[in-house]
Amino acid sequence: xEKTFDDYSFKFQEFLQKNSQKFEEKLLLExxxxxxxxxxxLSIGNIDLVNNAHKLVVYIINRQEKEVELFAKQxxxxxxxxxxxxxxxxxxxxxxxRTIWNFIEQYNGLTGEQITPNFFHLEKxxxxxxxxxxxxxxxxxxxxxxxxxxxxxxxxxxxSVPIIPINTSVCILPxxxxxxxxxxxxxxxxxxxxxxxxxxxTLIMDLSGIADMESQVIDHLTKIIDGASLMGCHxxxxxxxxxxxxxxxxxxxxFGPDTETLGTLQQALKEYxx
Numbered sequence: 719x720e721k722t723f724d725d726y727s728f729k730f731q732e733f734l735q736k737n738s739q740k741f742e743e744k745l746l747l748e749x750x751x752x753x754x755x756x757x758x759x760l761s762i763g764n765i766d767l768v769n770n771a772h773k774l775v776v777y778i779i780n781r782q783e784k785e786v787e788l789f790a791k792q793x794x795x796x797x798x799x800x801x802x803x804x805x806x807x808x809x810x811x812x813x814x815x816r817t818i819w820n821f822i823e824q825y826n827g828l829t830g831e832q833i834t835p836n837f838f839h840l841e842k843x844x845x846x847x848x849x850x851x852x853x854x855x856x857x858x859x860x861x862x863x864x865x866x867x868x869x870x871x872x873x874x875x876x877x878s879v880p881i882i883p884i885n886t887s888v889c890i891l892p893x894x895x896x897x898x899x900x901x902x903x904x905x906x907x908x909x910x911x912x913x914x915x916x917x918x919x920t921l922i923m924d925l926s927g928i929a930d931m932e933s934q935v936i937d938h939l940t941k942i943i944d945g946a947s948l949m950g951c952h953x954x955x956x957x958x959x960x961x962x963x964x965x966x967x968x969x970x971x972x973f974g975p976d977t978e979t980l981g982t983l984q985q986a987l988k989e990y991x992x
Contacts, residue, residue, distance in 0.1 A: 726840075727779050733825045734775065741775075742768055744820060748813035752806045763800035765793075771814050778818070778847040790851045794858030798866065807855065815848045879908040887919035888990050890983070894927030902938040909942055913951045920990055921946060924983045926957025933969045936962070940973055947976050955979045956986045 734741055745768070746753045756767050770793070777785045797807060822840075879901075882890045891909065912918060923943075931939070943953045955977060966972060973979065980986050 727781070729829075730822065730825055731776065731779050733829075734779070734821060737821070738772065741772075741817060741821060745771060745813055745817045748816050749810050752810045752813070755806055759802060759806070763796055763802055765796055765800075765802075767810060771810070774811075774814060774851065775818060778844060778851075781843060781847065783847070783850065786847055786851050787854045790854035791858045794855045794860075795862045797855075798859045798863040804856075804859070808852070811848065811852055811855075815845070818844060818848075879904055881908065881912045881916075881918075881921075883916065884922075884987070884991060887917070888922065889916065889918050889920070890922045890924065890987075892924045892927060892983075897928055897931055897935050897939075899934060899938065902935055902942070906938070906942045906945070910945055910949065913946055913949050918951050920952045920954065922954045922956060922983065922986045922990065924956045924986075925962070926959065926983065928962065929959060930961050931965070933965065933971065936966055936969070936971050940971065943977050944974055947974065953977050954986050954990070956981065956983045 752767070759765050759767060770789075774786070774789060776782075777789060793807075796802075797804070880892065882892070884890060889912070893905070897905075909921070913921070943955075946953050953973075953976075955973060956979070958979065980989070
């Protein structure tokens, strides 16, 4: 007597449960590059690949599409959070696919079961579920990874341009480390926005933490200072180092007449806070 697809799925699931150990052994044989990384992945991300494989197979066999999608989302976020290698995940899921078909072949050989609709319906059901898992996994991995990168970049930007209020009208901007064109773009946006938002009247920009700057960076910096002046903010530059000054001289660069320069930050604080 022919079996329906649901009957076949139920019987096949029972077969898998009885042979779960053999399923794991076959899966590990298929996943050549991943099997040696299983403990490492468990240690890094608390992701149990073998148990998760069993869970995914049950969802696929039972055609639980929502559960497959939700599980893929959880897995995608977990792998993105811990920056796990995507090629391992792809190889693992493809190994699961091959192992499922291997056990379908074994089951049919042992039982002689036939299903209605035919084999092509079974092939479509299973492979579509595996593909749906992979698709949802990669979408959620990419989306979550992008959000992490965006958040980290925002944090770096805020840390790289720390505008510190001293009183209601005076702020300090210590610029430390290397300054490139990308960072000066961040400086421009942060400085002008903060001047408008906080009504800064005097911005003390301390450059003692910068050993060198490219000519285009110096030029961009002077434009930022000019922009601050247009907004009614007086800029005080402190801590210019000899190498930067020498480069400005040779390139014919200088700050505008409204820009005040002092040797040290301490001098500026003494002058503007007393």
